[in-house]
Amino acid sequence: xxxxxxxxxxxxxxxxxxxxxxxxxxxxxxxxxxxIAAGIILGPSVLGLVAATEPIELLAQMGIALLLxxxxxxxxxxxxxxMGTVALATGLGQVLFTSIFGFLIALALGMSPVGALYVGVxxxxxxxxxxxxxxxxxxxxxxxxxRIAVGFLIVQDIAVVVAMMTMSALxxxxxxxxxxxxxxxxAARLIAAAALMFVMMRYVLPTLVETMARxxxxxxxxxxxxxxxxxxxxxxxxxxxxxxxxxxxFSLASTRYREAINARLTG
Amino acid sequence: xxxxxxxxxxxxxxxxxxxxxxxxxxxxxxxxxxxIAAGIILGPSVLGLVAATEPIELLAQMGIALLLxxxxxxxxxxxxxxMGTVALATGLGQVLFTSIFGFLIALALGMSPVGALYVGVxxxxxxxxxxxxxxxxxxxxxxxxxRIAVGFLIVQDIAVVVAMMTMSALxxxxxxxxxxxxxxxxAARLIAAAALMFVMMRYVLPTLVETMARxxxxxxxxxxxxxxxxxxxxxxxxxxxxxxxxxxxFSLASTRYREAINARLTG
Numbered sequence: 001x002x003x004x005x006x007x008x009x010x011x012x013x014x015x016x017x018x019x020x021x022x023x024x025x026x027x028x029x030x031x032x033x034x035x036i037a038a039g040i041i042l043g044p045s046v047l048g049l050v051a052a053t054e055p056i057e058l059l060a061q062m063g064i065a066l067l068l069x070x071x072x073x074x075x076x077x078x079x080x081x082x083m084g085t086v087a088l089a090t091g092l093g094q095v096l097f098t099s100i101f102g103f104l105i106a107l108a109l110g111m112s113p114v115g116a117l118y119v120g121v122x123x124x125x126x127x128x129x130x131x132x133x134x135x136x137x138x139x140x141x142x143x144x145x146x147r148i149a150v151g152f153l154i155v156q157d158i159a160v161v162v163a164m165m166t167m168s169a170l171x172x173x174x175x176x177x178x179x180x181x182x183x184x185x186x187a188a189r190l191i192a193a194a195a196l197m198f199v200m201m202r203y204v205l206p207t208l209v210e211t212m213a214r215x216x217x218x219x220x221x222x223x224x225x226x227x228x229x230x231x232x233x234x235x236x237x238x239x240x241x242x243x244x245x246x247x248x249x250f251s252l253a254s255t256r257y258r259e260a261i262n263a264r265l266t267g
Numbered sequence: 268x269x270x271x272x273x274x275x276x277x278x279x280x281x282x283x284x285x286x287x288x289x290x291x292x293x294x295x296x297x298x299x300x301x302x303i304a305a306g307i308i309l310g311p312s313v314l315g316l317v318a319a320t321e322p323i324e325l326l327a328q329m330g331i332a333l334l335l336x337x338x339x340x341x342x343x344x345x346x347x348x349x350m351g352t353v354a355l356a357t358g359l360g361q362v363l364f365t366s367i368f369g370f371l372i373a374l375a376l377g378m379s380p381v382g383a384l385y386v387g388v389x390x391x392x393x394x395x396x397x398x399x400x401x402x403x404x405x406x407x408x409x410x411x412x413x414r415i416a417v418g419f420l421i422v423q424d425i426a427v428v429v430a431m432m433t434m435s436a437l438x439x440x441x442x443x444x445x446x447x448x449x450x451x452x453x454a455a456r457l458i459a460a461a462a463l464m465f466v467m468m469r470y471v472l473p474t475l476v477e478t479m480a481r482x483x484x485x486x487x488x489x490x491x492x493x494x495x496x497x498x499x500x501x502x503x504x505x506x507x508x509x510x511x512x513x514x515x516x517f518s519l520a521s522t523r524y525r526e527a528i529n530a531r532l533t534g
Contacts, residue, residue, distance in 0.1 A: 018479070031482060055322035
């Protein structure tokens with residue numbers, strides 16, 4: 001069945017989410033479980049109520065970008081200095097461990113080497129969004145294990161993106177010269193992104209934020225524009241939306257309006 | 268020109284809004300002027316950048332519904348008792364005065380009676396959204412004149428909707444029996460809406476809100492669902508989205524979670 005227009009559809013969806021959410025609350029489930037259940041029930045596999053996929057897709061992407069933006073906003077240089085090594089070691093360690101053993105198990109099950117490589121890498125994925133949302137709901141993002149988990153997840157995301165980019169290039173052309181080019185291109189992108197962020201954080205952002213902050217509302221719109229914009233840029237540059245939004249938040253974490261932006265975005 | 272996808276389009280729009288907003292701030296203009304200017308520049312009359320009209324339309328409608336919802340949330344029975352008569356008198360007085368004199372002037376300019384009636388009623392419109400947004404930006408919604416203005420505008424909105432419904436029925440069929448039916452139907456709708464709100468506020472909402480309030484996040488989603496849902500219902504029943512959302516806010520104004528909802532929605 002369809003609805004008169006998107007507005008009515010969204011209203012009906014929100015009503016269903018509220019009902020399922022309160023049932024979940026009575027059963028002592030975290031809200032995110034109810035939200036996923038509501039998504040399954042409303043989606044094409046059960047009721048098929050959702051016809052306006054484009055606006056909902058947009059809202060979902062903006063929500064994810066803003067969540068990662070807020071996570072980035074909470075990281076300051078002090079945390080990176082203390083957590084950076086731990087996050088790098090655990091994140092890369094888990095990716096290497098899981099993908100190598102996944103690769104070997106898939107090989108042992110009789111898969112082709114390239115297929116086994118894909119399965120191995122696929123096994124290393126964790127859902128950053130689900131974990132970050134759960135930690136944020138329990139107000140445990142600032143705890144020691146919360147910080148380690150988020151750092152770990154971000155490192156993992158970046159590693160998986162790099163692995164995916166390498167693999168898709170590998171399956172396309174297999175001679176060694178191409179592989180070299182892929183590595184150079186990847187390194188160039190990472191360096192370009194880092195250089196851009198450095199220039200922004202050092203010279204552009206402080207004055208920009210100072211101008212915006214004369215109006216609290218404009219500051220909020222600027223923050224959303226910055227988060228969504230860097231997410232779009234991140235995807236365009238071959239990283240992920242999530243990594244871009246995270247970087248956008250991180251770049252504002254050292255300004256003195258961090259708390260003001262954070263309070264308005266998380267409510 | 269078009270964009271890769273809606274996400275990039277929204278990101279670009281937000282960036283333009285931020286730039287124009289900060290220029291406006293330097294020229295000491297209120298933000299809403301910059302926002303309208305940004306809309307004109309991005310819209311089809313200048314740059315024509317906006318291709319994804321459906322998601323943007325949806326966001327705009329939800330924004331308007333939530334703004335009116337918040338205004339309703341701020342009204343409690345005490346304010347209505349003190350402001351009700353003033354709002355009714357000024358609102359209806361202005362509508363009657365402007366439409367009668369507009370009608371006479373239009374007649375004197377040589378228009379047909381029905382045409383002159385339309386012009387007269389059209390002259391009485393004020394933009395509720397613009398005024399409410401300006402008052403809210405200046406934190407003057409709670410001042411005496413702010414309250415009178417909002418009451419006035421709501422009365423005016425309802426009066427104009429009633430006038431429009433009567434006029435469209437009048438231009439369709441002109442015998443007196445039909446006019447009587449239109450009046451009865453209109454009265455029935457108003458009474459049905461009032462009865463529904465009374466039952467809701469007296470028996471259903473208090474328990475419902477109490478259940479939702481166990482989780483702050485669910486309470487917020489419930490509030491949005493309630494505001495957007497009543498807006499959709501209001502439009503379906505022949506009133507406006509704005510009136511429905513306003514009523515939704517008003518119906519929650521007497522619960523003890525008013526402040527919690529308000530703080531999370533206005534940031």
